[in-house]
Every structure is written in structure tokens, then in C-alpha cells.
Amino acid sequence: MKIEVKELTKRYGEKEALSNLSFTLNEPKIYGLLGRNGAGKTTFMEILAGQITATKGEVLIDGVRPFDNQRLIESICLIKEGNNFKKDLKIKHVLKIYSYFYPTWDQELADKLIDEYGLDRNAKIKTLSKGMESALGISVGLASKAPITIFDEPYIGLDAPSRKKFYEILLEEFQNEKRTIIFSTHLIDEVSLLFEEVLIIREGKLVLQEETDSLRQSIISVSGPVDAVKTYIENKETLEIKQLAGMMNAYVYGEKEEALEYGLDVEGVPIQELMIHLTERKRGA
């Protein structure tokens, strides 16, 4: 499903959570939606899922507005970091309820995940720990098999082995059946290998949208003597420059081979670092 975001703006009183946000997600991929707290990621996801309305602009899915459109809304499953389920319900009720709302619901997968995470089907939501509630959210999101599945910080409180299991199942499911997965997280290093395309939002605006592979190739970290680095980065777009004791380190849009010719040390830039620098750079600009 093609998602078009056109000049999307959302205001809460005086505060602008989204500001003329525009981009297109063309094909089923795992997208990383990154940004600092308050960047507008959750607001965008809630608009996409038809839970709230935009102040201006629009979101189109295959050319149609999803707001209150049953055919499209049941193709979108949004799992947030908490408060996804009503507290008095039992896990078995939650699974049954979701099965009514998603025509693509996979009960077998839901059962497998519930067993995998050791959840008691008769337990009430209010008795679950944060990690267990996150495990239920993840299970529901994956089992919904919704063509557009959105995870917004879905694993608060979940331990490392459970998160690893989630990544494995997510990839397995994605390989079995391609779907658009939009993933927002602050544990970027942990999941960056999953992302096929990355979108970085800062203060409600898109600052970067690029395929992860090309991003890794086009932005490099170079270090070496100050003069050599300065010569290399001349006329190139740099994200960050650090200088210490006659040595310089720069994050720069450039090619590895060319940098090596200048006698510089070259490394890749982790996506988490990139996100930090991209959002910081603009903040200071």
C-alpha cells in the first residue's frame, strides 16, 4: 500500500506537533521512523491510523484518506508503548476482540507468540508487568498481519532476549509476507539492521528519508590529521566536525574510496549517531 503524506500539520493549541510534513512510502518495507522525544512521530502515527485528525494537509493510502474508512482502517494496526488495551480485559478477550477487527488476523501466530512470551490467557491486563503488556502488544501487532503495521516504542520494559525474539519473528513474518512496517524506537542501534528505509523527523519536519544501504554508503566518518580532513571535506556537506590535539573527525557525505586516497581512517556512521547529529545540527542552526 502506498502512503502519501502531504503537507501534514497538527497543532495542539499554540504548539505545532507536525509542520508541513511531506513524504511518500512507496512499497512494503520496514521503515524506521526516528526522532527525538516530541518530534511528532506518535502524532503522525495516530493520524495515519485514523485516531486523530490533522489540522492541515492529508494522509492518503493508495490515494484515499484513511480517516473513518473501514476498508483502510482495518489494514492499519498501531501498537503504542502503552495503554493499548483496556485494563479490566483478560488476554484471551483482547485476542478475540482483535480477531474481529482485522480480517487478516492470524490466530495460530497469536497463540504461538502468547506461548513464546509465556503469557497467561486468563490474566487481566491490569495484572501484567510493563514487559508482559509490551509482549502482548507485540503479539497483537504481528498477529494482526495488517498490511500497514505500526510499532511505536512497542517494547517498554521488555528484556533483551524477548526483544531479540521479537526482531526474529518480525523478520520471519516480513519475509513470509511483505507488509509495510513502520517502526519507531529509541533503541536505534539494536534495530537499525532491520530498517530498509529511515525517516528522521525533527520538530514536526522531515529532515531525512533515505534507504538504509545508501545512507550507510553515502555518509561516512573520517578521521586523521586536521589538514588532511579539512582538504577532504572541502566542498562536501558535513554533519559533525570534532577536533582534538591536531586530529579531526568528521561525519561527511562522501565516498569511502576517495577518503582512503587522502590517507584518512574511514568508518560507517551508526544510524543512532546519524539521528543524534541530524537533529542536533538543525537545533543549533
Place this chain on the structure above:
Amino acid sequence: MTRQVKGLLFFFLSDLRHSFTIFWSILLIALALSLGIAYLLLDVQDGVFFFGFPFATYINVGIVGFLIVKDYIPFSLKLGAVRKNIFAAAGVLFVLYGFIMAMISSTLHFIINLIIEAVGLHSFMFLHPAQLIGSDTWLTRIAVDTVMMFGVFALFFLLALLFYRGGLIIGGSVVGLIGVTLLFGIAQGWLFEFFLNLYHTIDYVFFAQVFGISILIYGLTYFLVRGITTVKA
């Protein structure tokens, strides 16, 4: 019934079951205590204890009508429900929940009446709006209660929506306006006259009118449900 409406009803009923059980447990304890008090009044001259299920059940449905908006609508939207289905499911719930409440209370009313007749506990009496139309049977009590509870549901659903969509300013203004109108009615006497007149003339037509007005109120709520989001005003 569409899959989503079924899902919403399953959601509402699964979640309401707990509070429904608590409500009836408390009401049954209150009924048992009332029967005990009535027994003590047997030796008291003209001592009678009145008990009315509707006082409790109508308040309960009012609270549920309010909660549907405050708690259930945001979660329904998170589940992926569309507004027209939320509106439809709420309507079905109002009728269904009201009917179940009416059936339980009327059946209990019937059974307790049989018992007090058998044991001669004449100091205990039930109160019910159906007595006003002179037809206090199991069936009329169910019909009257279902209609009245649908009305209470619809009214509180509307008020809750006004608070949810319009915030304290609009919701509070409407409630304030109703309060001031009632105070005027009391001060000028027409409210008292209305109820006195109603008491003398009440018949089936009145409950039919209540049902008609309730449907109208419920219909009006569609315009407030139509654009509702997970964010309160």
C-alpha cells in the same frame, strides 16, 4: 450485524461484566437487608419498607452511558473501529443491556413477591413505574424498564459526548442550563404541576413518547460521534 459491531459488543460486554457482577452483588445484599428490616417492621403498626430496583438500575445505566464515551470510545478507535459502527454498537448495547437489567430486576421482583406472599411479609413492598399505569406485571415491568433505561442511556451518552467533544465549557454550559431550567420550574411551580399531572394521567402513551424522544436523542449523538477522536477536548 457487521464483524466490527460484533467485536465492539464483545469488547463492551466483556469489560462491563465485572462491574455488572459487582452492581448486582451489592443490590442483592441491599435487597436482603431490606427484607430483614421489613421483617423487623412486621410488629410495627403501619410499618412498611419500600424497595425499588429502578432507582439503582437507572443510575447504573446512566453511569454506563457516560463510561461508554469516556473509556470505551477511545479504546474502540484504537482497535480500529469506525465511527458509524461505534454509534451502532452503542445503540445495540443500550437496548441489550437495558433489557438484561430489566429482565433480571423484574424476575427478582416476581420471585420475591411470591416468597413474601407465601411467608406473609406484608411489611415489604416493591415500587416500580409500571404501578402508575396499573399494570405491574413481569412483562410490563420489563417493557417499561427497557424503555426508561434506553432513555437514560441516550441522555447520559449525549451529555458525555458534549463533555468529551466540547470540554467543560460546552458540557458544563448544557448541564448548567438544564439545572437552571429545573430550578425555574420548581420556583414557578410548573415542574411540580407537570409531575403531578403526569402521575394522574400516565399511561402507555407516555412510555411510547419517552421511547420516541430517546431515539431522537440517540440519533442526535451520531453527529457528535461522527468526527470523534482519541483526544478529549
